[in-house]
Amino acid sequence: MISYINYFVSYTNTPGSCRTPNLRKVFQIQTLQKLEIRSFPFTTPNIAPVMLRLLLRNSRLAPRRLPATTRITVASYNTAQLDTSLGPKYDSITDYGSYRNSVFTHRLPESTALQSPQLAALHSRLRLPQEYTFSTLSQALNMDKFGGLANNFGLSTLGKTFLSYYISEHLLLKYPRLPMPVHNAAVDAYMGVEVLAEIGRSWGIEVDRSSKLDKALAKEPEFLQYGRLRYLSERSKELKAEETGVHELSAEELQTMNNSTHQFVHRETEAFASSVRAIIGGIYTHCGEEATKTFIHSHILSRKVPLQEMFQFSRPTMELARVCEKLGLEDPLEIRLIAETGRLSSHAIFMAGAFVGKEKLGEGVGSSLGEAKTRAVVNALISYYMYSPISAEGTEIKLPSEEKYQFEGIVGTGDVAI
């Protein structure tokens, strides 16, 4: 629980974070939540309770409060950054209506955008509503800041905000006990740059790679380029043949360089991801919030994230003991051997269970006593963290962004709220 409270404090205190009323509702509910554990009644009849180890000692394993410095801020999903390249001016930094760019850009006329076959195909492929104009779609594919046409920076920021809202809403309500690092990794698995770029590629967005000279020589109509993803500068388009195996990092790529892993976000990856975000932002500007939500749920949240493969415990038994302590369970945590075969052979199999009194929290099979124990404990931990509430009718619970939302999801006797 402590980590959750910390998490929300840090999350809501992030400067410039998106603060929609709905979002705040989620946080309030979350901080109110009460955690208790309910588990399977212990029913298996044939258990030889061989106690392997008595683990819980009250004095040693009292839950420690995390120091304030260990609060981890979320990787700025919600933080909008100002684009200074177009010389923005404003009266007051919080008065968003007063923001104006001093470098002039204009929007592509709809009549020109309508001629582009790529835009028509993309519009139809994504089943975008009629109100979504082709010029906005073309703008969503434009990363070029200095070409005189409006770029996708604003739309992309908008789309990112909606993505992060609906994805964190989904994760927080469906998996309320997810630890913060796993929650962040899950958000990344849904809307990280690589994932969004993969989605963009699967939508059949093409990159504009031909220079002005090539276009003139091929007698290509002008409107064809407006349906392609434009992020390459004229110079890099002319320098076509890059030496294989050698890649010169641009300034943007250098910024994303991770010094420990030596990995960076390729400019093309970033361009695809930003175009996907901008297309989502465009849905909001033309069709409103409900359509945006539907789109995100059907295209992003319909993908599968293997949440239970994303946990890494360094000392699982300690962790489980700490969880039991935190929940105030009366009986001590015990690991018992449930079944075994071939102890003296080369292929022994043991089955261990993590028990608190008569309740079995988890069960694991391994080829040694230690392995079985660790698997049992890890299973117990994962089943605790992966808890997902259901409504009183046995369906999935409602989300705060749905209509007529009210607090629900209390399951069993005095179980976890939310």
Place this chain on the structure above:
Amino acid sequence: MPVKAIPKVSIPRNGVSSFVRPCYKVSLQYCNWGGSSQGVRDFLTHPNKLVDRFAQNNKDVMFEILSKGGHPTFTFHYANGQKQAVDVRNLKVGDVARKLQEYMHRSGNEPFKFNHKVLSNNESVRGIWSPFHVAKNDRHRI
């Protein structure tokens, strides 16, 4: 001691609550002179406006028509980055249309022989049988 996370990427499931057609572009290349392009030329200039109808029925695919020397080819561009060039030389109008329809229905993935019925990413709902969960008297004794 706190839980660490292992980063993963979400698995795409095209067709679950949204479907984006994998074939996004088709280029129809023919020769204005050669005899092997006769079928494609007939297809393009058909009095029933076959190409127009194709484009109307498949608005999510971009059609590109190229006039170039040599045998006619249709190139299909798929969302997974694959490009498939299909030879349509000496085909009749109907066969040309059939080829076009057939390759637009594909996803660009490698064809495979599947000797089972269902391909699943999810773990088994009922779980897998384990000998340890059988009542002790019924277990196999070595």
Place this chain on the structure above:
Amino acid sequence: MLKSIFKTNVRALSQASVMRSAYSLPKPVAPVSTEVPDLKLLKFDSNGQKDLYAIAKINNIPFLVTKGDKIVLPYKIKNHDVGEKLNLNNVVTIGSRNFTYNKQDGIPASAFQLTATLTEITKEPKYYVYKKKPRCRRLKTVEVEPFQTHLTIDEFKLL
């Protein structure tokens, strides 16, 4: 096997177990109309209908599916375009980890929703069949490239 036990055990601790054990089927007083069966137990046992399977029949062949699965049919579905949603209404079994509802002549369609998207119509890899006719020394070579249809389970829930 070890890995799968490790993974499936997570579900064994579903919080819904309490509700499930507390809920008892209503006792039939008069002959109950079997139009819409009471599938509450399945709902409580399936973790918010996330862990449910169905056995649906297509051309009388059963397919055990969960949401997101891909059915690979060794033939071409005619008169349907890629991207269309098909309603699989011939369902024999719906089950969760601990419970199964089975009705051999088909569960009434008002009890569940099971739809599939037609995602791909493609072909299997080409292979050759050699045909030998009696009293003819030649071996005829035939190219075989059968059609294949992919259906993805789009939505599966109890109503």
